[in-house]
Amino acid sequence: MYIVLDPKSSRPIYEQIIHKVKEQVALGVALPGDKVPSVREMSSQLMVNPNTVSRAYRELEGMGIFVTMRGKGTFISDSFRAANQEEAKRRVQEKVKETVLDAIYGNVAKQTYKQWLDRYYKELGGGESHED
Amino acid sequence: MYIVLDPKSSRPIYEQIIHKVKEQVALGVALPGDKVPSVREMSSQLMVNPNTVSRAYRELEGMGIFVTMRGKGTFISDSFRAANQEEAKRRVQEKVKETVLDAIYGNVAKQTYKQWLDRYYKELGGGESHED
Amino acid sequence: MYIVLDPKSSRPIYEQIIHKVKEQVALGVALPGDKVPSVREMSSQLMVNPNTVSRAYRELEGMGIFVTMRGKGTFISDSFRAANQEEAKRRVQEKVKETVLDAIYGNVAKQTYKQWLDRYYKELGGGESHED
Amino acid sequence: MYIVLDPKSSRPIYEQIIHKVKEQVALGVALPGDKVPSVREMSSQLMVNPNTVSRAYRELEGMGIFVTMRGKGTFISDSFRAANQEEAKRRVQEKVKETVLDAIYGNVAKQTYKQWLDRYYKELGGGESHED
DNA sequence: GTGGTCTAGACCACA
DNA sequence: GTGGTCTAGACCACC
Numbered sequence: 151m152y153i154v155l156d157p158k159s160s161r162p163i164y165e166q167i168i169h170k171v172k173e174q175v176a177l178g179v180a181l182p183g184d185k186v187p188s189v190r191e192m193s194s195q196l197m198v199n200p201n202t203v204s205r206a207y208r209e210l211e212g213m214g215i216f217v218t219m220r221g222k223g224t225f226i227s228d229s230f231r232a233a234n235q236e237e238a239k240r241r242v243q244e245k246v247k248e249t250v251l252d253a254i255y256g257n258v259a260k261q262t263y264k265q266w267l268d269r270y271y272k273e274l275g276g277g278e279s280h281e282d
Numbered sequence: 283m284y285i286v287l288d289p290k291s292s293r294p295i296y297e298q299i300i301h302k303v304k305e306q307v308a309l310g311v312a313l314p315g316d317k318v319p320s321v322r323e324m325s326s327q328l329m330v331n332p333n334t335v336s337r338a339y340r341e342l343e344g345m346g347i348f349v350t351m352r353g354k355g356t357f358i359s360d361s362f363r364a365a366n367q368e369e370a371k372r373r374v375q376e377k378v379k380e381t382v383l384d385a386i387y388g389n390v391a392k393q394t395y396k397q398w399l400d401r402y403y404k405e406l407g408g409g410e411s412h413e414d
Numbered sequence: 415m416y417i418v419l420d421p422k423s424s425r426p427i428y429e430q431i432i433h434k435v436k437e438q439v440a441l442g443v444a445l446p447g448d449k450v451p452s453v454r455e456m457s458s459q460l461m462v463n464p465n466t467v468s469r470a471y472r473e474l475e476g477m478g479i480f481v482t483m484r485g486k487g488t489f490i491s492d493s494f495r496a497a498n499q500e501e502a503k504r505r506v507q508e509k510v511k512e513t514v515l516d517a518i519y520g521n522v523a524k525q526t527y528k529q530w531l532d533r534y535y536k537e538l539g540g541g542e543s544h545e546d
Numbered sequence: 547m548y549i550v551l552d553p554k555s556s557r558p559i560y561e562q563i564i565h566k567v568k569e570q571v572a573l574g575v576a577l578p579g580d581k582v583p584s585v586r587e588m589s590s591q592l593m594v595n596p597n598t599v600s601r602a603y604r605e606l607e608g609m610g611i612f613v614t615m616r617g618k619g620t621f622i623s624d625s626f627r628a629a630n631q632e633e634a635k636r637r638v639q640e641k642v643k644e645t646v647l648d649a650i651y652g653n654v655a656k657q658t659y660k661q662w663l664d665r666y667y668k669e670l671g672g673g674e675s676h677e678d
Numbered sequence: 679g680t681g682g683t684c685t686a687g688a689c690c691a692c693a
Numbered sequence: 694g695t696g697g698t699c700t701a702g703a704c705c706a707c708c
Contacts, residue, residue: 152362156404162682162683162684163683163684164384164683164684168391169383170378172383173383173702176383176386176387181391184289185311188694188695188696189695189696189697190694190696194698195697197686198684199684199685200684200686200696201684201685201686202367202683202684202687204696204697204698205683205684207696208696208697212476213387213691216333218556218695218696219553219696220556220558220691220692220693220696220697221691221692221693221694221695221696222692222693222694222695222696223694223695223696224695224696237383238284238387238388238389239388239389239390241384242381242384242385242388242390243398244382245380245381245383246381246395246398247402247406248301248377248404249374249378249381250379250399250402250406250407251308251373251378251406252370252373253374253378253405254371254403254407255345255347255370256367256371256374256555257367257370257371258371258374260399260400260403260407263378263399263403264396264399264680265297266375266378266379267378267382267392267395267399268392270378270379270383271382271386271392271395272318273294273376273384274315274379274382274386275392276384277387277620289483290481292482292484294484294695294707294708295707295708320701330708331706331707331708333707334707334708336708364695407506417673426697426698426699426700427699428698429680433647435643436647436651437647440647440651442690448680451681451683452680452681453680454679454680454681461705462699462700463699463700463701464681464700464701465700465701466698466699466700466708468682468683468695471700472681472682473604477651482680483680483681483708484680484681484682484705484706484707484708485679485680485681485707485708486679486680486681486708487679487680487681488680488681489603496689502648502651502652502653503653503654504653505648505652506645506648506649506652506654507662509644509645509648510645510649510659510662510663510666511662511666511670512565512641513638513641513642513645514663514666514667514670514671515565515568515569515572515666515670516634516638516641517638518572518667518670519568519572519609519611519634519641520631520634520635520637520638521631521634521635522635522638524629524663524664524667525643526673527663527667528660528663530639530642530643531642531646531656531659531660531663533645534642534643534646535646535650535656535659536637538643538646538647538650539646539650539656553684558691558693559692560692561692592692595692595693597692597693598692598693601692625681
């Protein structure tokens with residue numbers, strides 16, 4: 151798995167890692183069961199402290215995206231945990247509201263927004279999303 | 283202008299203020315030309331450090347949403363700055379992508395997302411947004 | 415809030431802190447809304463690295479037991495998050511099974527176990543537990 | 547003796563083995579005097595490093611559950627060691643306290659807990675436990 | 679003052 | 694080899 155960070159971003163490195171990993175998994179670049187680079191590998195690849203990578207991995211495990219097997223390594227989970235979904239949905243909704251606000255100030259028409267939406271859902275979603 | 287903050291949010295207070303102000307303006311609650319409470323007023327209203335309000339106002343002025351007239355006070359601008367619009371658009375697009383990613387992990391269907399979109403555009407935007 | 419660690423325990427320090435805090439809250443020694451010692455205070459009190467305390471606090475926040483307000487401090491949450499309860503219950507059940515196994519090997523009679531149970535529920539529960 | 551491990555568990559494999567063996571013995575599936583698979587057999591059966599099995603066996607012997615006879619093999623002991631029983635009891639009590647704490651946070655009522663208790667004592671212990 | 683992030687480097691448990 | 698834990702010390706954002 152190859153990841154590129156944006157050193158200029160004010161966003162914490164561990165969050166960038168989390169985000170990029172989620173992206174790779176959503177895109178299907180990284181598949182369930184795949185081995186993930188070890189903390190050390192990733193940290194030297196990204197020129198970042200192992201602790202930083204470790205934290206990102208720990209949180210990804212907490213999200214049910216990673217599974218780690220002590221002494222063996224870390225892997226992409228083969229089943230996302232469904233827990234906390236309500237909470238997650240609420241947060242998404244908040245974020246959508248926020249984004250719309252920004253879109254209005256950025257003079258982005260609803261139509262344009264919807265085009266982006268279609269594009270990204272297609273790119274990232276792979277049709278797997280099926281609501282309860 | 284009345285604003286309510288969420289003291290528990292991890293989001294910085296000054297950002298919350300910015301967000302709420304933008305919301306009020308988008309909703310049409312605060313109209314162009316309207317006088318905005320002074321930093322002191324606002325800070326005592328919100329029980330918040332004046333520095334915090336001051337910073338929010340400064341950034342809002344930078345965005346072209348506030349205009350300050352020395353000795354008179356701060357007002358809602360009657361024309362948003364068009365500058366940096368490309369940049370703003372790009373950021374919005376990034377944010378949309380991010381939100382879609384979260385939506386996928388939160389099991390939010392595209393259709394649901396679009397419903398929210400329609401709702402919020404209606405609530406917040408009116409029909410004023412017309413792209414260049 | 416006073417906490418005592420067991421330096422001999424093999425259990426990670428951050429877990430010990432989490433456990434002790436949960437205990438204090440359950441006992442009603444620490445009440446919702448109470449300010450918690452700052453990371454620095456706690457770390458010097460316990461003679462432990464601030465990062466270690468920080469991690470414990472972060473996880474406690476994740477569990478919905480702590481609420482932190484940037485620049486102000488950390489506080490006992492006034493409402494525990496109900497999310498993930500099913501998952502939590504399942505883990506408790508596993509743990510009960512395990513404990514019973516240990517009890518059998520430790521020659522602890524069921525009756526004795528139940529006495530302990532009554533005692534600890536009384537000590538720790540405060541009668542607040544009411545199942546859905 | 548057939549054992550199934552959970553490779554995803556964060557629990558060390560050697561502990562899982564210990565736990566499963568104790569369970570089998572408590573359930574009466576493995577009886578005193580029974581021969582236990584050799585370290586090699588077990589390790590190939592579980593697809594696990596022999597060192598890992600070896601460690602589990604060593605600890606089980608330390609607990610007085612296994613007895614090894616040089617050149618003959620390893621067997622289920624016909625008498626559990628009574629030594630350190632006070633110590634064992636104390637640890638069980640600690641664990642019960644801990645479990646109650648988790649139960650409270652997981653919103654598990656005392657009644658529910660007792661039901662589980664009855665079930666597991668019945669499943670695992672039979673009526674063999676008779677306190678000193 | 680507060681908590682959040684990151685680095686550098688160490689030691690340990692596990693496989 | 695892997696990940697987990699901890700320390701020491703630094704800088705930053707927020708209030």
